[in-house]
Amino acid sequence: MVCYDVYKKNRRSSKQVLVEDGLREPPSPKKVPVIGHLHLLGGYEVPYQAFTSLGKKYGNVVRLQLGKVRCVVVNDQRNIREALVTKGHHFDSRPNFQRYKELFSGNKENSLAFCDWSDTQKTRRDMLKAYTFPRAFTNKFASLETLISCGTRSALAQVTPGQVTDLKPIILRGCANIFLNHFCSKNFDYDDAKFAEMVDDFDEIFYEVNQGYAADFLPFLMPLLRRNLDRMGALTRRIRDFVHDKVIEDRYDVFDVETEPSDYVESLIKHVKSGESTELTWETALFALEDIIGGHSAVGNFLVKVFGFLVNLPHVQEKMQEEIDVVVGNREVTIADRSAMPYTEAVIFEAIRLIASPIVPRVANQDSSIDGYRIEQGTVLFLNNYELSMSEKLWERPEEFLPERFIKEGRLVKPEHFLPFGGGRRSCMGYKMVQLVSFGILGGFLQNYTVLPAENESYKVPIGSLALARDTFKFNFARR
Numbered sequence: 001m002v003c004y005d006v007y008k009k010n011r012r013s014s015k016q017v018l019v020e021d022g023l024r025e026p027p028s029p030k031k032v033p034v035i036g037h038l039h040l041l042g043g044y045e046v047p048y049q050a051f052t053s054l055g056k057k058y059g060n061v062v063r064l065q066l067g068k069v070r071c072v073v074v075n076d077q078r079n080i081r082e083a084l085v086t087k088g089h090h091f092d093s094r095p096n097f098q099r100y101k102e103l104f105s106g107n108k109e110n111s112l113a114f115c116d117w118s119d120t121q122k123t124r125r126d127m128l129k130a131y132t133f134p135r136a137f138t139n140k141f142a143s144l145e146t147l148i149s150c151g152t153r154s155a156l157a158q159v160t161p162g163q164v165t166d167l168k169p170i171i172l173r174g175c176a177n178i179f180l181n182h183f184c185s186k187n188f189d190y191d192d193a194k195f196a197e198m199v200d201d202f203d204e205i206f207y208e209v210n211q212g213y214a215a216d217f218l219p220f221l222m223p224l225l226r227r228n229l230d231r232m233g234a235l236t237r238r239i240r241d242f243v244h245d246k247v248i249e250d251r252y253d254v255f256d257v258e259t260e261p262s263d264y265v266e267s268l269i270k271h272v273k274s275g276e277s278t279e280l281t282w283e284t285a286l287f288a289l290e291d292i293i294g295g296h297s298a299v300g301n302f303l304v305k306v307f308g309f310l311v312n313l314p315h316v317q318e319k320m321q322e323e324i325d326v327v328v329g330n331r332e333v334t335i336a337d338r339s340a341m342p343y344t345e346a347v348i349f350e351a352i353r354l355i356a357s358p359i360v361p362r363v364a365n366q367d368s369s370i371d372g373y374r375i376e377q378g379t380v381l382f383l384n385n386y387e388l389s390m391s392e393k394l395w396e397r398p399e400e401f402l403p404e405r406f407i408k409e410g411r412l413v414k415p416e417h418f419l420p421f422g423g424g425r426r427s428c429m430g431y432k433m434v435q436l437v438s439f440g441i442l443g444g445f446l447q448n449y450t451v452l453p454a455e456n457e458s459y460k461v462p463i464g465s466l467a468l469a470r471d472t473f474k475f476n477f478a479r480r
């Protein structure tokens, strides 16, 4: 009987895999009309948990039809690496969701994160590297170190100890000034109304791009998002006005192409004015600039979530403070202290792990395969890094906040299966900024304050996305 069952199973799977080129078809659950498999993603705290369940049932590569969109879910570190790295050049496009198009003036190619791979994207990434990955002991690194210390100092000055503090606007404005100084040599007062409005606008857009909507897969639902999208359109236009009036001003006209650029704005201007490449127009360059300024929302939202974890973890705060006291003492924490403060660094990794923000979906730009399964050109790939961050097979007590898991023999260690920033040619351009800015701000806050709960506030940190709602956690800060 057992033998017959095995025989039946093998026959079924060999029938399923027979295709001309020897590649197997990925297994797929039964689908329903119109929505396909969309219903299978409901009922989970994070949609990526559904991918883990599907993986357990059907295997590491599962084909799904989500409304009109052909998709594949990829589970397991080896297969995810195959998609990101070994065959990264087969899977370097992004989905063609109508929403992305509308958020970027009718053309998703204007976006750094949602465009397909192209020479323009390569140019944009190459130009950015010097600013987002400044090397230690260079002038850019030294200047960023000063900016992060200044930004942290001004954020700290906004906190009144013993009073309930709405931290999000404080942190967001602090991060925005660090970014605007670093990339554009601009600084704004915390109370500058136009600056505050720009920060809020970016935050609202950040929240929006981090949402998943059924309309991405069922375009006939788009009218339901119309009001929302019109609002986003208005916000992006207002940001563009801010960038023109307050950030660029007359710099495009006055910049002399014979001189060395002093910041990212001038690098872009030089590139466009000198005609180094025809593919990057000034219009495209402005979108790239806005995208990168908008990176401050990612760091700011992330940091508020870190405080949301820490407020319930007094022992973690104590360990961070102990480390700060031993390594830094009474002087200011700076990003140069990172190498001597693995615990604080590990807190940042642990928060990133638990938040489990997904890898931005990829799209196959050609027929290809993963783990011997056929992937057709145009298929959207969901790379399940939630599983890589939360699997019991990969982590001990994965649900718990345990920064120590990232420390071996007193040094910070990043396990190979930890891929919160994706990988390959479309990997995150901002991860170093995340690590540096978060370290500086967290270090500065914990050096000066202990984070305490505000009355009647509950602190369940939402996972599966970096974004937090606008009105979010309030805290009490007690002076140390």
Ligand code: HEM
Binding pocket: 084, 112, 113, 114, 125, 132, 292, 294, 295, 296, 298, 299, 302, 352, 357, 358, 359, 360, 420, 421, 422, 423, 424, 425, 426, 427, 428, 429, 430, 431, 433, 434, 466
């Ligand atoms: C904790 C915060 C952040 C997390 C978890 C995160 C994570 C990610 C992930 C998973 C991707 C997709 C990678 C892939 O497809 O392989 C990505 C792309 C990207 N990230 Fe981040 N990111 C963060 C913050 C930032 C910041 C602060 C910036 C800007 C300074 C930034 C800029 C970008 C850009 C430009 C891309 C698109 C790259 C491309 O498609 O070529 N990110 N990020």
